Amino acid sequence: MIEITVVGAHLTGLALNHELVGHGGTFLRAVGTRPCYRFFALAGGPPRRPGLLRVAGREGASIAAEVWSLPDDGFGRFVAGIPAPLCIGTLLLNDGTTPKGFLVEPEGLVGAEDITRFGGWRGYLAAIAAPTPV
Template identity: 40%
Template sequence: MTLPPRPAEVPGIPPGNVALVVNGGLMRGMRAHDRMLQAGAVFLREVTTAPRYRLWSIADRFPGMLHAPAGGAAIGAELYAVPRAGFAGIVESEPDGLCVGRVLLSDGTAPLGVLAEPRLVEGRTEITAHGGWRAYVLAQGIPQA
């Protein structure tokens, strides 16, 4: 069996840092963004995933994003450079059911990103049509402070 080629890495990430895509509470202006700042993460830019993902609201506290073999959409997110020393702290403080995996972006790169385990989204409200967590919380009036 031949494996598909590995997606391109994100250019411009400083040595000693990990490229990390976040799509929920860790984004700027959201309730858990201070964890990114405490870890020394540096915002690089807003990004959009390739149209291969679906998004759910987990009790309106945070989103759960899954890769969708079919019927996926592009999801808005943010890209950060995170010092390796702070990366583990970010991941360890994520809610149960969130994990880290490769997220394919619209530019063809595939940095690490926050994803959900399938069990987390069972019975939850799908919010893919909003195009991202920020748009969803604004539309629903969900406070983020």
């Protein structure tokens, strides 16, 4: 089994979670990243997609994530379907683990909105769904 960290539409109950489940995925834990990431809503879509970018020093924040476990063959099939500018790399998590997970290539940040302040994808989705005061 290979651990994979998700931060967007693959989270439990969201639109793409069925892809993890369909490849034999099992939810392991909810955890934040270490505070060395910036989080972005990428341009384009639908669907809306986030991008997680590792940054230097104190320029980042902890971002909400989930860790799932996939069988070797399911991991391979899952990763093969990930479109650019997203990619898989090693994430640093608050629980001290370093599983593989979703990152974004810097080129994917063109036209992206920095949403780090929301602390995660669910926080961002809640903010854009809430009515704006007039």
